[in-house]
Amino acid sequence: MSAPNNSFDPVEVTPLHPDEVARMREEALAAIAAAQDLAELKEVRLAHAGDRSPLALANREIGALPPAAKAEAGKRVGGARRDVGQAVKERQAALEAERDERVLVEERVDVTLPWDRTPRGARHPLTTVAERMADVFVGMGFEIAEGPEVEAEWFNFDALNFQPDHPARTMQDTFFVEGPDGGDSGVVMRTHTSPVQVRALLSRELPVYVVAPGKTFRTDELDATHSPVFHQLEGLVVDKGITMAHLRGAIDAFVGSMFGEGLRTRFRASYFPFTEPSAEVDMECFVCRGASVGDPDNPCRTCSSEGWIEIGGCGVVNPRVLVAAGVDPEVYSGWAFGLGIERTLMFAHGVRDMHDMVEGDIRFTSAFGSEN
Structure with a gap:
């Protein structure tokens, strides 16, 4: 029976490399910041914080690491995912506030305007x-x-x-x-x-x-x-x-x-x-x-x-x-x-x-x- 592979280096697993995790994090944060409305933000959230996002797939790779390497990799990927999730929440709150302000302006009813500008019809x-x-x-x-x-x-x-x-x-x-x-x-x-x-x-x-x-x-x-x-x-x-x-x-x-x-x-x-x-x-x-x-x-x-x-x-x-x-x-x-x-x-x-x-x-x- 073989012994555990304690000499396994997680750095060699590309998705878990610190530079790669940082790149995925920055790419996600940039996409979130660039979302112009709630519909676009939803697409960004699915792409960068969903179950099939790069960070989620990287997180799955941690299970294959030896016990000694899991903690550090988990901390690195988990921190990136928290930052992305927090950025999504903040951007959604900002976009919802913008939407509410826009609705107040676009759907505003001026109650001081005359209500009878369109005359009532008359039967012949x-x-x-x-x-x-x-x-x-x-x-x-x-x-x-x-x-x-x-x-x-x-x-x-x-x-x-x-x-x-x-x-x-x-x-x-x-x-x-x-x-x-x-x-x-x-x-x-x-x-x-x-x-x-x-x-x-x-x-x-x-x-x-x-x-x-x-x-x-x-x-x-x-x-x-x-x-x-x-x-x-x-x-x-x-x-x-x-x-x-x-x-x-x-x-x-x-x-x-x-x-x-x-x-x-x-x-x-x-x-x-x-x-x-x-x-x-x-x-x-x-x-x-x-x-x-x-x-x-x-x-x-x-x-x-x-x-x-x-x-x-x-x-x-x-x-x-x-x-x-x-x-x-x-x-x-x-x-x-x-x-x-x-x-x-x-x-x-x-x-x-x-x-x-x-x-x-x-x-x-x-x-x-x-x-x-």
Whole structure:
């Protein structure tokens, strides 16, 4: 059995040589001092103080030394590793302090600055007017009904008693949706909200009391009083014993709520395929109340000194519409109306040009308030 190698010289083990240990220590300290941020310091710590660092590998070599040489080598390598560990702690503390100071500067909030430099948005007045109009009828017991904007011709025309040769079916009035093969698809962009009448009668139990605000489309040029896209509020009542008198009462209540109490209304004979009899609805001018008629010295811009303002069309539901929806006209009767939402907004707030409603100018919208 051989004796221990007491003559082994640890200086001959290169990683444990004093000069080599000093070099590894200085290299580590220099890298630590050069770290510019915490992420870089982490990489340096792993490279010079981690389990695979040069000093850690040198420390493993001590186990192979004879007992007499271990103490001196251990003291030398241990001292270097302590110096590196202490340098890492000090550099980390310094970098964390720099980071905290930088965050205080970069993320500082000046509480003295105005908080409302970005103005609040405003809902479009057409939306608020439409909701207000619908609320008037909801208060009378009506329900809100909806229908698609891309509508089948049957709902838009046939079920509403529009004959096949009716002018409204031509390209002069209607946007037709092209079929997959480029031909007729039987689908249109709805020209009015009246199709909701038929859909309501087909989907709801009688009696029916509904209003349907919505967007409609016609091939009109955009000018001061017309737009290819506009909004209507459709109303429908179908019940037993319904007469034109009930319609007149509902219109009077609407006018009083929207424009002021005491305004008179009148019906002028008209024609719509889906109502019979039909009428145009006028209300007394809410500005001059008829006082400007025949008075050239005090003209009224709202009613053009006519004393009356047209607000929509109405009438008793045509029996053919009831039959198309599966309702017995011998038992039930009803009435319907259509009111222009743009027209109501123009009259109620003195808007003169349709362009103002569609161009998206925030100066127009914000004038009506930031209602949520």
